Amino acid sequence: MTREQKVAKKELARRVRETTAGRFFGFVLESIEPGSAVMKLRVRPHHLQVYEVVxxxxxxxxxxxxxxxxxxxxxxxxxxxxxxxxxxxxxEAVEKGTVRATAHVLRRGRNLAVVDCDVRDAKRLVAKALMTFAIGSGQRLPEQTRENKSRSAAHAGKKNAAIEKIDKSRL
Structure with a gap:
């Protein structure tokens, strides 16, 4: 992995932790390489549907x-x-434990990428996904300016309170 890829990995792990969805679901970036990524999720009560499976x-x-x-x-x-x-x-239904999603880019062109993903619990393949992603032409992610950071922090504070309220109500 190049130095730039190592920096990107740290940046992505931070972004996953800081996004509302990442915090709410509890997604964790476990590993990442060019063209592949592994995410994990520890099952919590708020992930379950009415039949008590994820x-x-x-x-x-x-x-x-x-x-x-x-x-x-x-x-x-x-x-x-x-x-x-x-x-x-x-x-397969998942009731508890940890699930991992392992994604690999099958083919990447200029504008699109096709990606395969296996989702597994400790012993079983629980889901299989095939996805297509659009690739932006030179568009870059917004830089984290001081203004964006403070706006994001304020938004995150409100969302964290809502997430904590949901967690407490589910226990």
Whole structure:
């Protein structure tokens, strides 16, 4: 891994931790290389649906995040990527434990990338996703200016309070 890729890895891990979705779901970037990423999620009560298994949308969001990061790492640093299509098969129900999404870029062109993702618990393949990501042409992620940081921090504070309230109500 090059020095620039190491810097990008740290930046991505921080961004995952700081996004509202990343905090709410509890996504953790476990490993990342050019064209691949592994995300993990420790199952919590607020991930469960009415039948007390992890909601499919949570698993899909985990796969989508891993796929987006794998795609991002296959492009010049700062290039925007966005999901344009996702197909997922849910193969097994997950009640507890940790799930990992392992995403690999199958093919990357100038404008699109096709990504495969396996989601597993400790013993089983629980979901399989195939995604297509658009690759921005020279668009870069917004820089973290002082103004953006303070606005993000204020927004994060409100969201954290809401997330904590949900967590407490689910216990």
């Amino acid at each position: 909601h499919g949308g949570v698993i899909a969001a985990l796969a989508d995040t891993a796929g987006g990061l794998a795609t991002y790492m296959s492009t010049p640093r700062g290039t925007r990527v966005a999901t344009v299509e996702m197909k997922i098969n849910f193969l």
